[in-house]
Amino acid sequence: xxxxxxxxxxxxxxxxxxxxxxxxxxxYDRLGxxxxxxxxxxxxxxxxEGDFVRLQQIVTLKFIxxxxxxxxxxxxxxxxxxxxxxxxQRIILAEKGRxxxxxxxxxxxxxxxxxxxxxxxxxxxxxxxxxxxxxNDTDWTKKYYSEEAQARxxxxxxxxxxxxxxxxxxDWMALIAEVEAAAAEGVEPESARAQALAARWSELIRGFTxxxxxxxxxxxxxxxxxxxxxxFPKPYSDEAGAFIQSAMAASKK
Amino acid sequence: xxxxxxxxxxxxxxxxxxxxxxxxxxxYDRLGxxxxxxxxxxxxxxxxEGDFVRLQQIVTLKFIxxxxxxxxxxxxxxxxxxxxxxxxQRIILAEKGRxxxxxxxxxxxxxxxxxxxxxxxxxxxxxxxxxxxxxNDTDWTKKYYSEEAQARxxxxxxxxxxxxxxxxxxDWMALIAEVEAAAAEGVEPESARAQALAARWSELIRGFTxxxxxxxxxxxxxxxxxxxxxxFPKPYSDEAGAFIQSAMAASKK
DNA sequence: CCTAAAGCCTGACGCTGCGTCAGGGTCAAG
DNA sequence: CTTGACCCTGACGCAGCGTCAGGCTTTAGG
Numbered sequence: 001x002x003x004x005x006x007x008x009x010x011x012x013x014x015x016x017x018x019x020x021x022x023x024x025x026x027x028y029d030r031l032g033x034x035x036x037x038x039x040x041x042x043x044x045x046x047x048x049e050g051d052f053v054r055l056q057q058i059v060t061l062k063f064i065x066x067x068x069x070x071x072x073x074x075x076x077x078x079x080x081x082x083x084x085x086x087x088x089q090r091i092i093l094a095e096k097g098r099x100x101x102x103x104x105x106x107x108x109x110x111x112x113x114x115x116x117x118x119x120x121x122x123x124x125x126x127x128x129x130x131x132x133x134x135x136n137d138t139d140w141t142k143k144y145y146s147e148e149a150q151a152r153x154x155x156x157x158x159x160x161x162x163x164x165x166x167x168x169x170x171d172w173m174a175l176i177a178e179v180e181a182a183a184a185e186g187v188e189p190e191s192a193r194a195q196a197l198a199a200r201w202s203e204l205i206r207g208f209t210x211x212x213x214x215x216x217x218x219x220x221x222x223x224x225x226x227x228x229x230x231x232f233p234k235p236y237s238d239e240a241g242a243f244i245q246s247a248m249a250a251s252k253k
Numbered sequence: 254x255x256x257x258x259x260x261x262x263x264x265x266x267x268x269x270x271x272x273x274x275x276x277x278x279x280x281y282d283r284l285g286x287x288x289x290x291x292x293x294x295x296x297x298x299x300x301x302e303g304d305f306v307r308l309q310q311i312v313t314l315k316f317i318x319x320x321x322x323x324x325x326x327x328x329x330x331x332x333x334x335x336x337x338x339x340x341x342q343r344i345i346l347a348e349k350g351r352x353x354x355x356x357x358x359x360x361x362x363x364x365x366x367x368x369x370x371x372x373x374x375x376x377x378x379x380x381x382x383x384x385x386x387x388x389n390d391t392d393w394t395k396k397y398y399s400e401e402a403q404a405r406x407x408x409x410x411x412x413x414x415x416x417x418x419x420x421x422x423x424d425w426m427a428l429i430a431e432v433e434a435a436a437a438e439g440v441e442p443e444s445a446r447a448q449a450l451a452a453r454w455s456e457l458i459r460g461f462t463x464x465x466x467x468x469x470x471x472x473x474x475x476x477x478x479x480x481x482x483x484x485f486p487k488p489y490s491d492e493a494g495a496f497i498q499s500a501m502a503a504s505k506k
Numbered sequence: 507c508c509t510a511a512a513g514c515c516t517g518a519c520g521c522t523g524c525g526t527c528a529g530g531g532t533c534a535a536g
Numbered sequence: 537c538t539t540g541a542c543c544c545t546g547a548c549g550c551a552g553c554g555t556c557a558g559g560c561t562t563t564a565g566g
Contacts, residue, residue, distance in 0.1 A: 090360040
């Protein structure tokens with residue numbers, strides 16, 4: 001008997017089988033994202049079946065748009081956090097998609113204009129661009145916040161140290177996860193558990209607004225606007241949103 | 254009288270007004286994409302109204318996804334080529350959008366699976382990814398080409414020197430532009446002009462397939478499949494496609 | 507007029523995910 | 537023993553700026 005049993009693949013075989021390049025394998029290796037099972041005495045990389053599975057996962061997550069660093073995290077550390085990560089990613093992609101669609105529409109607009117005026121004169125060109133520019137103008141914040149409040153928000157963002165922001169995001173992620181769970185389980189909005197969640201929720205919001213009432217007002221406007229979702233993507237499901245809203249409403253009564 | 258008249262802006266003013274950063278201005282300056290109208294004796298950049306217009310154009314084209322290099326070209330050299338460039342860009346963006354939508358659907362699939370099995374066990378995780386993988390599997394070429402033909406195509410692509418490929422693309426762009434024009438003008442497919450275009454068209458196709466009949470067959474299958482557009486984005490409008498098809502049909506009679 | 511705070515300048519490195527040489531071992535076949 | 541065909545490790549390149557660093561200039565205030 002040979003003792004080992006499992007078949008090993010060399011770099012190029014392995015790469016072809018998985019649909020990536022050898023260079024990519026090197027790259028993943030150096031990043032510690034995917035290290036070959038063995039190496040020959042002369043340094044040749046030898047990959048096994050397990051490596052293949054992992055590479056598939058990497059490719060898949062990459063397809064979904066995860067950066068390699070995060071793929072490494074998800075695969076190595078907090079696999080259970082996959083759920084949150086997925087939702088997060090989906091929302092980001094959806095947002096990208098919206099902008100992309102906008103760009104396409106803008107181009108179409110421009111094409112129509114160009115088709116109308118047969119030749120794109122130097123001035124016509126400028127006008128076309130202006131038109132695109134108008135529709136592009138993403139002035140959504142203006143819809144919700146007064147100029148002042150906007151300035152304050154921007155300023156506030158600058159004064160917050162980066163680490164705090166990141167910690168805050170992690171807090172949000174954690175809380176959202178719990179809220180999602182509660183919503184899914186059908187917890188009563190009046191229950192103590194829901195009330196606790198609502199309290200933490202508004203606590204975090206206060207943390208974000210810094211207690212500025214103007215900003216609070218803007219946020220509330222956004223929340224009550226049925227057009228929700230346009231300004232910035234919400235990192236939680238509709239169900240969770242509805243749940244936390246009714247919970248907070250219940251707390252006011 | 255002061256003599257000059259036009260108001261000049263300093264870097265930060267100008268940047269804020271246009272919604273870009275000062276660093277971006279530096280960048281554009283070094284690329285020769287946008288040079289300030291004047292400089293003070295001490296080297297400060299001073300931008301004028303004209304610069305503002307140009308910057309708007311740059312920002313707009315960037316929004317549409319043009320790389321800076323191409324923006325420079327379009328703005329400096331072949332503005333009339335804007336039409337072609339726009340269509341090209343729209344198609345690329347649309348393709349991106351499709352892939353993005355695919356990714357989002359994949360994520361949703363995965364989320365459903367995760368919701369079903371409450372906890373993402375280490376094996377469940379793998380399965381989820383597999384599912385995503387399956388739907389991702391973009392095996393469109395297999396739909397149209399036999400294995401052999403695929404191999405030949407791949408091989409052929411390797412044997413073609415880069416410059417030839419680029420020249421070929423330029424040929425295509427030029428021809429497509431003419432076809433678009435002819436289609437828009439309502440040129441008769443039987444006319445000499447249409448026939449000339451059809452001849453050049455099939456000439457280019459032969460150049461691509463290298464005369465390999467198997468590949469030709471695959472192409473034809475693709476052309477006749479109503480699902481057109483899935484394999485790779487076509488860089489011309491439906492009208493142009495219809496036009497060239499009827500022209501080629503007319504030539505066979 | 508003097509000074510401190512703001513602004514501006516020019517490098518130059520960093521980030522993402524590899525592509526693409528360059529220079530040099532290794533391995534199986536003839 | 538000699539080819540090729542593969543493999544390895546650097547190291548630079550690309551796109552579009554972000555982000556210091558180090559050092560002038562301009563400006564508002566006293």
